[in-house]
Amino acid sequence: DGGITQSPKYLFRKEGQNVTLxxxxxxxxxxxxxxxxxxxxxxxxxxxxxxxxDFQKGDIAEGYSVSREKKESFPLTVTSAQKNPxxxxxxxxxxxxxxxxxxxxxxxxxxxxx
Amino acid sequence: GNSVTQMEGPVTLSEEAFLTINCTYTATGYPSxxxxxxxxxxxxxxLLKATKADDKGSNKGFEATYRKETxxxxxxxxxxxxxxxxxxxCALRRSNTGNQFYFGTGTSLTVIP
Numbered sequence: 001d002g003g004i005t006q007s008p009k010y011l012f013r014k015e016g017q018n019v020t021l022x023x024x025x026x027x028x029x030x031x032x033x034x035x036x037x038x039x040x041x042x043x044x045x046x047x048x049x050x051x052x053x054d055f056q057k058g059d060i061a062e063g064y065s066v067s068r069e070k071k072e073s074f075p076l077t078v079t080s081a082q083k084n085p086x087x088x089x090x091x092x093x094x095x096x097x098x099x100x101x102x103x104x105x106x107x108x109x110x111x112x113x114x
Numbered sequence: 115g116n117s118v119t120q121m122e123g124p125v126t127l128s129e130e131a132f133l134t135i136n137c138t139y140t141a142t143g144y145p146s147x148x149x150x151x152x153x154x155x156x157x158x159x160x161l162l163k164a165t166k167a168d169d170k171g172s173n174k175g176f177e178a179t180y181r182k183e184t185x186x187x188x189x190x191x192x193x194x195x196x197x198x199x200x201x202x203x204c205a206l207r208r209s210n211t212g213n214q215f216y217f218g219t220g221t222s223l224t225v226i227p
Binding site (some may be wrong): 003006031033040041042043045048050081090092094096097099100101102104105106107108110 | 120145146148150155156157158159160163165203205207208209213214215217218220222
């Protein structure tokens with residue numbers, strides 16, 4: 001079955017450390033997204049990519065970085081510049097330029113500070 | 115601009131009660147509209163969608179009708195179950211370009227036996 005795989009499910013970060021969250025999809029989607037969700041809150045867009053080797057900042061990109069070297073993969077790095085990284089991170093994908101298509105989501109990665 | 119406004123929760127209902135979660139939107143043109151459900155510790159799952167005015171999306175007993183005249187997409191279910199306890203998100207996708215989605219803040223539903 002096609003879908004989105006996020007790993008790891010739980011991740012712990014030490015002070016001053018960068019950590020990378022993995023997102024892989026086998027849906028053949030061009031567009032991929034990273035969201036942050038805080039407890040009891042909605043989704044906030046961190047970065048999105050509409051095609052390989054291109055990505056745009058979302059509403060809360062500071063302290064995060066991404067790459068899009070392959071269509072299937074869109075890893076998110078939480079850098080030490082992100083002072084409050086504890087949150088639930090969701091990756092999503094969709095077909096590009098087809099507004100009738102929904103986003104598909106992974107199961108999320110929960111990041112905590114040690 | 116584009117935005118989605120959902121009724122604030124939390125909502126608590128008894129089993130077999132009628133559910134309505136209000137959603138209104140602001141968007142230019144003719145967006146597609148979606149309802150997603152999120153169970154604790156999981157990602158969002160698509161519940162239903164509607165892609166043009168007067169369309170009705172339905173799934174698992176849930177329904178929502180795309181009302182352009184009132185810019186609304188309210189979620190309804192005639193008889194909720196304990197297993198429907200989750201957070202529900204309304205969302206829109208504005209156009210065939212831009213590829214951005216706009217989400218409401220989510221409404222938490224708890225169904226008690």
